Each structure stands twice: as structure tokens, then as C-alpha cells.
Amino acid sequence: MVLAHTLPCSHTFCFGCIRDWLGQSSDCPNCRAQAQLHSAVPVKVLDNTINKVAEEVLSAEELQERQIKIQEMQEEAKQKKPTKKITTVSLLSSTSSSDSDLELDESPVSSPGSEPGSEPGSEPGSELSDNELELYGVEYARSGRAQCRTCHSLIPNRSLRWVVQSNSAWDYYRSTYYHHFECFYPPHYITFDMVSIPSELLRADKRSVRERLRRR
Numbered sequence: 001m002v003l004a005h006t007l008p009c010s011h012t013f014c015f016g017c018i019r020d021w022l023g024q025s026s027d028c029p030n031c032r033a034q035a036q037l038h039s040a041v042p043v044k045v046l047d048n049t050i051n052k053v054a055e056e057v058l059s060a061e062e063l064q065e066r067q068i069k070i071q072e073m074q075e076e077a078k079q080k081k082p083t084k085k086i087t088t089v090s091l092l093s094s095t096s097s098s099d100s101d102l103e104l105d106e107s108p109v110s111s112p113g114s115e116p117g118s119e120p121g122s123e124p125g126s127e128l129s130d131n132e133l134e135l136y137g138v139e140y141a142r143s144g145r146a147q148c149r150t151c152h153s154l155i156p157n158r159s160l161r162w163v164v165q166s167n168s169a170w171d172y173y174r175s176t177y178y179h180h181f182e183c184f185y186p187p188h189y190i191t192f193d194m195v196s197i198p199s200e201l202l203r204a205d206k207r208s209v210r211e212r213l214r215r216r
Helices: 015-022 044-057 060-078 203-214
Strands: 004-006 012-014 087-090 103-108 132-140 160-168 174-180
Touching (some): 004 044, 012 015, 015 060
Antiparallel strands (some): 004 012
16 A cells, blocks of 8 residues: 555545546445545555555565655645635535535635635634634435544434534645534534535424524
8 A cells, every 4th residue: 555545434545546546436435425535634654554564575676666656646645735725615415416525616715704805714703713714514414334523433324413624724635524413512603604504404403503503
């Protein structure tokens, strides 16, 4: 394995392998969860372990070939880094029957309550920094394979869950986390209008979201 990368669903692959797969598909080859190349996160600990094993079992010539391949992959991995302009991300699909989790919107990001064109975190009282932005949404779990970030147990299929996506201006990776609806409270500055709500969400569940936000 060269340059191990992990998808949001927690499955790990060689960068070259997952790059080729996602070039013709938009899901994880193991569990079929929605995936995009920019969401794959490098796993340095696994890389270090594999490198130590390679040093013991490979010849000098094989190690040299491996190092060249690693360098080539590292250069290619850097190319999936987006521009420094942060973009907004729609956390939830609306009425689509596909398994899409994230949909990229090319419009610049504005912090909650900011005027169009203003920088994230620049307005008084904002809880967001210049370096990161968290987006919040609710949805019905699609598979039952996702793990709650709070209690670390599985989230049942079709149950209501929170979706939290963190974006960093200084890094090119996005991290998406899921929580049981009962396990998580968004930050106090998050209002109902700032939560991404799919059109399929039942009225009773919308009321539950409002009540959850009021109880913080």
C-alpha cells in the first residue's frame, strides 16, 4: 500500500487505487457510501508502519522503486487540494434517491449573519474563526453503518441523525461526522435557519430539531 487514505466511511485504500476508483465512481468500493477524492484523509500512522515492514522485506532496488512511486503519488495527492477560496457545501440531498451525502457549491462561503462578500468570522460576535467553518444538518441515516461521533455506537438505518462538516482554510481536507440526534447539541449560535434540512424530513422531526435547539 502506498500513501494510505481513509474515506469518511472509515475504509482505507492506497491513494492510487482509490483515485482510479473514484475517477469512474462516486462511492466507496467496500460499502458503497458516497465518497469523493477530496474527502479522503491520509493515514500517516499506517504509512509509517507499512514503510517499516517494507524496509525489512524488500530489496534495495524495490525500496527505491517504492520511494519513487511514493513521491509521484504525493505530488498527485497535492493536486486534489482546492484553491484557498472556501466554498459552501450542502450537507444533505433533498429529494434525490441517490446516496449522495455532500454536494459542492461553487459560491464563496459567508459566516452566519455576514453580508455577501464578507470574510468568514469577521462579524462581531461570530463564533467562527478565519481558519475553519462548521456546517450543520439533519437527515435520516442511509445505511446503519455510520458511527456516532459522541457515543461511538452505530446509528440505526433511517433514524434521525446530525451531520457536521468541518472545513479548514489551512488544510484541503473536509471531515464529516455523524451523531445520534439525542447525543448532540449544535453550538448555541446555530439557529434553525442555519441547519440544513432535507425536504423529506417529516414535520414532527422538524419540530424536534427546533426543540433541540431551544433546549441548549
